[in-house]
Amino acid sequence: MAAITPATATTAASLPLTQFSSSSSSLSSTSSPISLKVKTDTLGNRCVRCGVRSLENQSGHRSLDFLSNGDPISLINTNSSSSPISMAAAVSESGAKCSKRVCLFYSNETRDLAESIVSQSDCIELRSINWKKFDDGFPNLFIQNAQGIRGQHVAFLASFSSPAVIFEQLSVIYALPKLFVSSFTLVLPFFPTGTSERMEDEGDVATAFTLARILSNIPTSRGGPTSLVTFDIHALQERFYFGDTILPCFESGIPLLKSRLQALPDSDNISIAFPDDGAWKRFHKQLQHYPTIVCNKVRMGDKRIVRIKEGDAEGRHVVIVDDLVQSGGTLIECQKVLAAHGAAKISAYVTHGIFPKSSWKRFKLDTKGDPAEGLSYFWITDSCGTTVKEVMNKPPFEVLSLAGTIASALQV
Template identity: 80%
Template sequence: NFADGFPNLFISNAHGIRGQHVAFLASFSSPAVIFEQLSIIYSLPRMFIASFTLVLPFFPTGSFERMEEEGDVATAFTLARILSNIPLSRGGPTSLVIFDIHALQERFYFGDSVLPYFESGIPLLRERLCQLPDSNNVMIAFPDDGAWKRFHKLLQCYPMVVCTKVREGDQRFVRIKEGDPAGRHVVIVDDLVQSGGTLIECQKALAAHGAAKISAYVTHGVFPKRSWERFQHDNGGGAEHGFAYFWITDSCPLTVNAIRDKNPFEILSLAGPIAAALQ
């Protein structure tokens, strides 16, 4: 950085990438790093490259996609507009690869100068579930209707249970809407986790209805303020012990570094799906 704190950036071997197909793996892990990465992202297409692909595994403002009252700022639209202004390369618009964006309608927030390409981490989960010793007893749970609508078609080979949030006075609870988890290894599936409150309430509801074992999968383990610590335990495995497994992808590298080798967490790498998307 310069003395005033602004980034001092340089692209090595700029002549060597002329005529090449270039991909940039971005991580907008905090607002502080977005400007310096955008500076590189905006520069690369102007270096006479054949094509440009931006891989942004986690779209960080995806859950702020709408207004609920006048004055709300939908920052998902703001970030989409910023990315839509990436210059064209010799090959045309930038290809933008994102995994499990929070709301599918956000594809329409992007302008015509980028081509959003949405991938999912669910195939990694399916592969991991097949490796479990009790794979024939797995059941999928969704914490709300939104998660069911989003992912149920990708997991149709498993029986399912759907939860719902209900309000009683000033408190919110998770209840089972349909399905019977009794005796099953239930895996809760969602796109991301922040504080983890919904997952914990869902776990309690499933355990109360007789689930033998409960695990969780989210593509994006955001876990602000080390909220992942709420899920640590001795990995006893039973429903009364919390979560037997908690799978996340490596889309949020700061979280991955913090929870590596800590039970019950397992990291599912996006390297393979990213490589496939670049073909």
């Protein structure tokens, strides 16, 4: 349980016993006739989190103490029929929900996602870092309350959206495990390097391998190697770039898509289309209960033509699935060929909406029942924070949040 003094107490929802509402100098339980009477005039109408010192019945009086410097609190049983066993059960039930408590740090770009993650679990607490720069442009970084995270489980939510921000975040990533933390987890929703690389000629440099080796050398914490949580890595072989000193956990956004598809009114008429064999290899097992269409790309001179390799789009709501989109050229060509083969509706899903140079503007909403001209839906996750801000509330785009999946991963 985090230590909170009267000066730092925040909301009643943080109390582990039951939900409390404040009233002048006392806090009254909304679920049982028990009140917390505070022996101080400095608390006002604030709510507090405190640790139970004793729940034994001592003439109707039970005591609690703050876990850090502060005034003691008396728990007064105003009804002799109230059972101390039920109170203890409430405390036990609250604690059982958390396998561990996690201090979550975040970068500037991932703040919104970090706040969403914290809202998913009472076991995760948001912590902040001062991100500044010296006059020469190099990072001036400060981890707030560094001593306060000793012995805690710590995570950092990163975004390597551009080379300009990678160095400053790596500096923090390398510093956190050395602050005597119990464990360290790096959450990198989008592993960015290698998405456009083609290792075809001698001299081509695999930057994905470079980044994987950098992350593989993060200092170990007291609990052992760093855990890495990432989603739908672009090239499947990249998972083998990591060394033995990091524990990669490869998650997927596809379960979010499946839940969304099940909520559609025409969920029984869905077919899944893969723009190429690579997307089929990556995702077809997770979507095997849907009829499948596989496209492929054929180069004819300087042109790239997309054709249907297998499957039938006639009369179906076809959802094109891939791990990421950049310019969107392949996806648009796939959309056109599916419409030409009789698709009734066309939607798209990618885990990572990168959209450099605002290429998301190429995708329009189908308002006339013509799937060749527009999409019914374009689902992306919030793995790329900059994109989310640009497309929010702009149909056909919908954002499926990774917050719940990340919150669960942090409890492993």
